[in-house]
Amino acid sequence: MPVILPPTKAPTLTELLDDIAESRALVSSVLAGTKHSPDARIRGIGPLRSASADELSFVVSNKFKDELAITDACAVILPPGMQAIAPAYAQIVCDQPYLLYALIARWFDVKRQPTIQPGCHASAVIDETANVDPTAVIGPHVVIGAHTTVGAHVHILAGCVVGSNCEIGANSILYPNVTLYDNTRMGARCILHAGVVLGADGFGFAPNPMLAKGAWGKIAQLGGVRIGDDVEIGANTTIDRGALEDTVIGNGVKLDNQIMVGHNCQIGDHTAMAACVGVAGSTKIGKRCIIGGAAMFSGHISITDDVQISGGTAITSSIETPGRYTGVMPSGPHxxxxxxxAVLGKLSDLRKRVRQLERNPDEIE
Amino acid sequence: MPVILPPTKAPTLTELLDDIAESRALVSSVLAGTKHSPDARIRGIGPLRSASADELSFVVSNKFKDELAITDACAVILPPGMQAIAPAYAQIVCDQPYLLYALIARWFDVKRQPTIQPGCHASAVIDETANVDPTAVIGPHVVIGAHTTVGAHVHILAGCVVGSNCEIGANSILYPNVTLYDNTRMGARCILHAGVVLGADGFGFAPNPMLAKGAWGKIAQLGGVRIGDDVEIGANTTIDRGALEDTVIGNGVKLDNQIMVGHNCQIGDHTAMAACVGVAGSTKIGKRCIIGGAAMFSGHISITDDVQISGGTAITSSIETPGRYTGVMPSGPHxxxxxxxAVLGKLSDLRKRVRQLERNPDEIE
Amino acid sequence: MPVILPPTKAPTLTELLDDIAESRALVSSVLAGTKHSPDARIRGIGPLRSASADELSFVVSNKFKDELAITDACAVILPPGMQAIAPAYAQIVCDQPYLLYALIARWFDVKRQPTIQPGCHASAVIDETANVDPTAVIGPHVVIGAHTTVGAHVHILAGCVVGSNCEIGANSILYPNVTLYDNTRMGARCILHAGVVLGADGFGFAPNPMLAKGAWGKIAQLGGVRIGDDVEIGANTTIDRGALEDTVIGNGVKLDNQIMVGHNCQIGDHTAMAACVGVAGSTKIGKRCIIGGAAMFSGHISITDDVQISGGTAITSSIETPGRYTGVMPSGPHxxxxxxxAVLGKLSDLRKRVRQLERNPDEIE
Incomplete structure (x- = not known):
């Protein structure tokens, strides 16, 4: 059920671009098509192959040239060099078509949101020492602990539990059933998806033979979690509190679903991680890194800025040079x-045999 | 604490089979044992090695022949060629013993359920525009959004949060603390286990250098999630909403715990995935596939019908031929x-050395 | 925001050690420093490199000798051979410095906890047949089912849903939004972090061609989950109920976040698992095993006691000998x-070529 505005609320292409400030810098020209002019009303956004005649679409590279030839969309965002001669659709020529699409999608998303009234739902349980901004929206069955601060226009949706001494920056959104342990702080404009857990105890135990053979004694986790501005954290992702100092997530970091960040980790600004990544304790990841899904990091290592890790790769030692790193077992028919x-399990033998051949080929039988 | 019915409520074997309609097609004969007749009362089900004398058990293949010889069970389901001569237990001869066991287990499970009265718990917060069938059960602290439809005999257990414009088909069960974002639709007889999150935003960002070097601009996710009939989704599994169109899960799909399905994915009918699988965005998986635990799929690939993927395998390109595919690093002593x-990291060197040996063995050394 | 006590509540080093009973056995001597005596007040704990002059620190091995030379901490726990001559800090000489640090961290953690009054929050929904000890703390929006027993001093925090016929041993803590299905039992002093799900249905299906080609029939999961004493379970970890018998977690087991334990598994006493581990159904893991993050176990295998598995390793067959096992694909520049x-995918060919060279080197070329 994608977003489709009713015709009466749908903007013309001209109105839409006018309403998006960034479009002035991004769009170099808008060309009328044979069937659709810039006055066409745009009811939604669709992919080239399935967009209907009241939807806008976009193309980022020549790879999708064939779909461009057959689309029914009334308007298409495209990069310079890809304009067609007299197509049916209006053409929005733009150096960064993907970014313009993102801005337009945001416009449609915001327009469809129902207006929620600020205030706290009657069923919410809010400690009397908590400081909740009057413009914030606190949903049903939310719990907010002592001395916690909730900023302006924050949305905390149903079933969230926020501990004591937390700070939630302005315009942040907590989707349902998020849990923040005590002493969790986050900046402005953060988005936490459902089921996120911030600040659970890090995994710290000391062998305690006084209890029993092999027994573990718990190490209390005295640090907290500190999240920057503009951070998005995906559903069911968990970030543990530090043992002594805080676990720190930088500004603009984007974490997908089901990611695990261990205690004392530091993630640099604008680093993005796809789903199911695991980062073991005390590991430091630099700025602007891009981490593929299900990659895993050992603990106590350091990854420099601008590193890309391929999905499914295990990183077991520090990386000091920017670039792309990979380690995935290739798959094929069983x-x-x-x-x-079978050979893999005897690889060092195979090398020995090659060495032997190199040394003295004539002695081999 | 397995299910054990009190003797007064326990059925005889004959009564039990009579009560399961499918048994008429499945069971070819029932033979009395030396100690137990088909009139023995069955209080529960147990594995061969530990079943007590008032439990039924089953065996699917000769692999468990030894356990069959020593079982105390009063009745055993077994495939044709495995009948014993005069065993203590009654024998239920059946072409598909595992299926008959499943049907009997279901019988015991249903019988033990307390009867929950239909209706909405007083603490539930249900939007006045929601359409909840009077036969549905809505548990404590549940939240249901505007214009959402809840079908007949649906159970939504404690702490679930269901957004706006959702549809939940008849006889579906949502276990506690499930979150459905707006515009999530599912068919009849679905089972969603605790902590499931459907419809969180897909992981979509466009580089936005206008914000900061390396910064990401969020791409609003305008699609939804659409789930077929008879789908089961395991605890803490997450399925993201589509960017423009819906993420689609077919009929009869079975997903285990902690699975991640990215935005715009399509999973075909009757495909089953074991726990911890990750499917990156826009990937399409066919019908009747069987995916082992912790397998990972790259984005934007397509897997045909009737494919089996071994556990722990990373699939990075499309698969067009049915069959089994594997790619797991073998493990052994450290x-x-x-x-x-050490050799693995220099494998291409090793091949070069072999090539060199093949070309000109006499020149070596 | 690490824990820092106000000066008035901070103990002297002598008072702190006096208050920890085990320190009498662990500490061999306490030596005054040139700047700090054992009368110095300790307001918190910090790492050597960043501890302030009112914090205590610790060092476990010579590896951190350099940081010891420059620390500002007022007192340092260190192992026998590492005492310095006349350092600024007081020295606490101790055979097991990590364990003493753990005990002191626990002291600081307990001291900072606000005293929560026992009793049930007015918004909790507790079945009248449940047996909740009067010393237990039941938080807002908690739900507790019929015939469930909650022991002395148990804390069940906000949003938890506990099913029917459960048992929660004394002094256990359930952090927010935990879900226990019916028939889940746990011992004393357990810690369940937010989002944990215990007792969801195991993944059990029988092919049922009577429904549709490739369709699966659900196998009801009639067993439960049984957890020992002193078990800690990390955020969003899931442990499924058994098919016929219980899934069993031994005493003192420590599970990190986002672990998945399948139905019918057994985990032995004092085994520890780092985050993101998956254990497929019916697998048995011994006592005192240490499992690295993201390791994966196939189903129906058996791991003996005292086994260590490296992070990221897939274990596909039983292990009968204690020791360390590894299987990780090395990573490097892309x-x-x-x-x-490319060579990996043709490894058996490479071996054939080596074999050929060995057999008859002169015929090559």
Missing amino acids: AQWQRNA | AQWQRNA | AQWQRNA
């Missing part, structure tokens, strides 16, 4: 893998 | 792995 | 990996 795996 | 890993 | 991966 029987083929079985043959290769 | 020292042995270290030796092999 | 181009290098590509070259190696």
Whole structure:
């Protein structure tokens, strides 16, 4: 059920671009098509292959040229060099078509939101020492602990539990059933998706043979979690509190769903991680890194700025040079893998045999 | 604490089979044992090795023949060629013993359920425009948004938060603390386990250098999530909403716990995935696929019908031929792995050396 | 925001050690420093490199000798051979410095906790047949089902949903938004972090072609979950109920976040698992095992006691000998990996070529 505005609320292309301030810098020209002019009303956004005649679409590269030829969209955002001669659709020529699409999608998303009245739902349980801005929206069954501060225009949706001594910066959104432990702080404009847990105890234990053979004694986790501005955290992602100091997530970091960040980690500004990534304790990841899904980091290592890690890669030692790093076991038909795996388990033997051949080929029988 | 019915409520074997309609097609014969007749009362189900004399058990293949010889169960479901001569237990001969066991387990599960009265708990917060069938059960602290439809005999258990414009088909169950974002639709007889999150924003960002070097601009996710009939989704699994169109899960799909399905994915009918699988955005998986635990799929690829993926395998490109695919790093004692890993990191060198040997063996050394 | 006590509440070093019973056995001597005596007040704990002059720190090995030389801490726990001559800080000489640090951290953690009054929050929904100890703390919006027993001094925090016929042992803590299905039992002093789900249905299905081609029939999961004493379970970890018997977690087991334990598994006493581990159904793991993050276990295998598994390793068959096991694909610069991966996919060919060279080197070329 994608967003489709009723015709009466749909803007013309001209109105839409006028309403998005950034479009003035991004759009170099708007060309009428044979069937659709810039006065066409835009009811939604669709992919080239399935957009209807009242939807806008976009294309980022020549890779999708074929779909451009057959689209029904009434307007298409495209990069310079890709304009067609007299197509049916209006053409919005733009150096960064993906960014303009993002801005337009945001416009449609905001327009469809129902206006929620500020205030606290009657069923919310808010400690009397908490400081909740009057413009904030606190949903049903929310719990907010002592001495916690909730900024202007924050939305805390149903079922969230926010501990004591927390800070939630202005314009942040907590989707339902998020849990913040005590002493969790986050900046402005953060988005926390459902099921996120910030500030659970880090995994710290000391062997305690006084209890029992092999027993573990818990190490209290005395630090907290500190999140910058403009951070988005995906559903069911968990970030543990520090053992002594805070676990720190920089500004503009984007974390997908089901990510695990261990205690004492530091993630640099604008780093993005796809889903299911795990970062073990005390590891430091630099700025502007891009981490593929299900990548895993050992603890106590350091990754410099501007590193890309391929999905599924295990990083077990520090990385000091920017660039892309990979380590994924290739897959293939099962029987083929079985043959290769058998050799894999004896790889050092194989190298010995090659060495032997190199040394003295004539002695081999 | 497995299910054990009190003797007064326990059925005889004959009564039990009579009560399960499918048993007429499945069971070819029921043979009395030397100690137990088909009139024995069945209080529960147990594995062969530990079943007590008032429990039924089952065996699917010769692999468990030894356990069959020593079981105390009063009745055993077994496939045709496995009948014993005069065993203590009654024998239920059946072409598909595992399926008959499943049907009997379901019988015991249903019988033990307390009867919950339909209706909405007083603490639930239900929007006045929501349409909740009078036969539905809405638990404590549940929240249901505007214009959402809840079908007949649906159970929404404590702490669930259901957004606006959702549809929940008849006889579906939402276990506690499930979150559905706006515009999530599911068919009939679905089971969502605790902590499931459907419809969180897909992970979509466009580089936005206008904000800061390396900064990401959020792409609003305008699609929804659409789930078929008879889908089961395990605890803490997350399925993101589509960017422009819906993320789609087919009929009869079975997802285990802690699975992540990215935005715009499509999963075909009757596909089953074990726990911890990740499917990156826009990937399409066919019908009747079986995906092992912790397998990972790259984004924007397509897997045909009837594919099996081994656990722990990373699939990085499309698969067009049915069959089994694998790619798992073999494990072994640490020292042995270290030796092999050292060679692994120089594998292309090793091949060069072999090539060199093949070309001109006499020149070596 | 680490824990820092106000000066008036901060103990002297002597008072602190006196208050921790185990310190008498652990500490061999306390030496005054040139600037700080054992009468110095300790307001918190910090790492050597950043501890302030009113914080205590610790060092476990010579690896951190350099940081010891420059620390501002007023007191340092250190192992016997590491005492300095006349340092500024007081020295607490101790055979097991990490364990003493753990005990002191616990002291600081307990001291900072606000005293919560026992009793049930007015918004909690507690079945009249549940048996809640009067010393227990039941938070807002908690739900507790029929015939469930909650022991002395248990804390069940906001938003938790506890099913019917559960048992929660004395002094256990359930952090917010935990879900326990019916028939879940746990011992004393357990800690369940936010979002934990215990007792969801195991992933059990039987092919049921009577429904549709490729369709799966659900197998009711009739067992429960049984957790020992002193078990800690990390945020969003899930442990499924058994199919026929219980899934069993031994005493003193420590599970990190986002772990998945399948139905019918058994985990032995004092085994510890780092985050993101997956254990497929019916697998048995022994006592005192240490499992690295993101390791994965196939189903129906058995791991003996005292096994260590490296992070990211897939274990696909039983292990009968204690020791460390590893299987991780090494990572490196992407181009290098590509070259190696190309060979990996043809490894059995490479072995054939080596074999050929060994057999008859002169015939090559």
